[in-house]
Amino acid sequence: MADPACNDNPDNSSEKIDREASSWLIRLDDDRDDMALREAFNVWVTSDPRHAAAWQETLRIAGTIALVQHNVPVPAQAAVALRSGTGRLKRWQGAWSGVAAVAIASCAAWLMLPDALIALRADHLTATAEVKTITLPDGSNVTLAPSSAISVLIAGGRRDVHLLRGEAYFDVVHDVNRPFRVLAGESETRVLGTAFDVTLTDSAAGVAVSRGAVQVSLPARAGNAREMLPAGESVSVDWQGSVRREHVRPDRVAAWRQGRIIVADESVSEVIAALRPWYRGYILARGPGLESRRVTGLYDLRDPDAALVALARAQRIEVRNLSPWLKVVTVE
Structure with missing residues (x-):
């Protein structure tokens, strides 16, 4: 999920501010005990009376589902700004402009840090609803699912791809002298030439094979086990170390490509x-x-x-x- 945007641009559209308020609602509900997140929210909601108004409206609409309404009230200074009306908007903004600009910039940097770190590491990224196919230097093809990222190292005797986020389908060119490795979290998939799908989410990592066979090395929490997967098999491991192996029709592996x-x-x-x-x-x-x-x-x-x-x-x-x-x- 994208992080809430912290933006001090006075020309922000109402739609953008409403979207930010919705994003804050999700983030605060997901991490109710995150005090740093609450502080960042307080900076955002008090930096502009339009932010406070959008937040109040979002809470009003979402009130019946009891998300964070009772946990994250609008701070007092934001409520005062709301009641003071549009006539005082410019004066209120002027008083905040210096301090809020710095605070909001810091807030934005903190919230965007995880995505920014992935972007810095990634050689290839996809956006929401975007599917992209990349041909690697060795001739292998990688199809990235939406909201996914990989880094690539193909040089000398190494053919390594790190799945940093999301899902990717690999169609690997056979090379007996250079095994092809895909690392996803703490799991590793090693092949010579085959086609398979790898997923990495907040809760699990998984591999499914559509052609050939792969060797999957599972993390320590799953006993450092090694699984040999032929076509039509999949394995996944969650962050508690539970391993699930299943049969899957090869033609249904990575059906998201269609x-x-x-x-x-x-x-x-x-x-x-x-x-x-x-x-x-x-x-x-x-x-x-x-x-x-x-x-x-x-x-x-x-x-x-x-x-x-x-x-x-x-x-x-x-x-x-x-x-x-x-x-x-x-x-x-």
């Missing part, structure tokens, strides 16, 4: 996680049924709105549109 997701007995949360990189906004999912409700079906990634409607009908879940870029999915 803009679809095919799931069999997956949780609702996993389906929503697959939709997020394709949705130009934020999807907030809540409720006890996120993990217990199981889903089987085919969904169109290129139309996340329609996919969520289909998911809601199949699972009897509630999808609420709080704004053009914010959806809340409730699974009881």
Whole structure:
């Protein structure tokens, strides 16, 4: 999920400020105990009365889902600015201009640091809903899923790719003298020539093979095990060290390349996680049924709105549109 933007530009559009308020709502709800995040939010909401107004409206719309309304009130100085009306806007902004500019710049840098660090390390990146195919110097092809990033080192006897974020499909040129390695988190996949998919999320890493075979070295929390995967097999390990190995049809590996997701007995949360990189906004999912409700079906990634409607009908879940870029999915 993109971080809330901290911007002191007085020409910000109302839509941009509303989007920032929605983003703060998601971030604050995800990290309720993060005091540094709360301080950064306070800087943003008090830096401009339009920010405070957008925040109040966002809370009003989202109030019935009880997100952070009771935890993150509008600071007093922002409330005063709201009540004082537009006649005092320029004076209020002038008083803040020096201090707020520095504070907001620091806030923006802090919030954007994780994405900035990935961007600095990455040789190739994709944006929301963007799919990109890259031909590497050795002739191998990598197809990046949306919101993904890789770094590449192909020189001498090394063919190494680091998946920094997201998902990528690899079609590797055979070279018996130079194994091809993909590192994702603490997992490593080693091949000579094959086709396979690698994922890296906040909760797990996984590999699925569509052609040939790969060797996957799992992290220490999974016992440093090595898994040999032929075509039609997948393995994933979560951050607690739980390993799951499954059969998968080779022609369904990386079906996202055709803009679809095919799931069999997956949780609702996993389906929503697959939709997020394709949705130009934020999807907030809540409720006890996120993990217990199981889903089987085919969904169109290129139309996340329609996919969520289909998911809601199949699972009897509630999808609420709080704004053009914010959806809340409730699974009881």
